[in-house]
Structures are given as C-alpha cells and as structure tokens.
Amino acid sequence: MNTLIFRTVAPFITALMLLFSVFILLRGHNEPGGGFIGGLIAASALAIYGIAFGVDAVRRAIRFHPLAIAGFGLMLSCLAGLISILFAVPFMTGLWVYPVLAGVEVPLSSVMLFDLGVYCVVLGAVVSIALALEEREMD
DSSP states (O other): OOOHHHHHHHHHHHHHHHHHHHHHHHHTTTSSOOHHHHHHHHHHHHHHHHHHHOHHHHHHHHOSOHHHHHHHHHHHHHHHHHHHHHTTSOTTOOOEEOOEETTEEOOEEHHHHHHHHHHHHHHHHHHHHHHHHHHHHHO
C-alpha cells in the first residue's frame, strides 16, 4: 500500500484530518464532538502518516513521546477539576472567564480545558499503541 500516490497524498490528508480534529474538539462543547472523537481523528491522521512514511517519521512529527502527551492530557483534565475546588464549588463544575483578545471577547471554560486533556490522552494512548503495532509488524 506504500505507493507513490499514497506517499504524495498522505501529508495533505494528515494535515486536513488534524485540522478537522481541532474543529471537532472546539465545537464539542456545544454540539456533538469533543476531546475523545477529536483525539481519535488526530490519531488516525498520524496512523495514515505512519503507514506512508514509517514510525520514525511520526515520532519526529509529534516531537514528544506519545505517552508523555497522554500524561500531559491527564494532568490537564485533573487540573480542570481542581480549579473548581479552588473556587469552592463542586468538583468538575464548569467555570467561565471572558478575556478580551485583540478586541474580541473570547469565552473560555474549565470544560474546554477538560476536553483538551481528553484529546491529548486519547491522542497519546492511541498513537502509542499504533506505533508499537507498526514497529512490531516491521520486525
């Protein structure tokens, strides 16, 4: 399956899927989607890239070990819950802030932080599994 056409198109498909995964992540708070499905789409994109160019290319592209990404995501998800405790509300209560960036009010929530953490956990775990399976297949 490692044809010239596939190797030529794989970077474009990967970039498009990664962009779509971020779109799904960001829209997931108010509509279907979120961190889990966004992380799966991103992991699928990296799996396609890995099939086309190999495990080493994926490791260079993500720069961090996949399990470190998953650990960082777990830390973000826990932090989202702990923030609510600091404000004396029940654990995992959604809190909102409205900073003004470039003249535009941007609503940010602790729920989004949790979704980002789930995204990173799923991305790191699935990519770690996929790379381990691909490495085993090459032996």
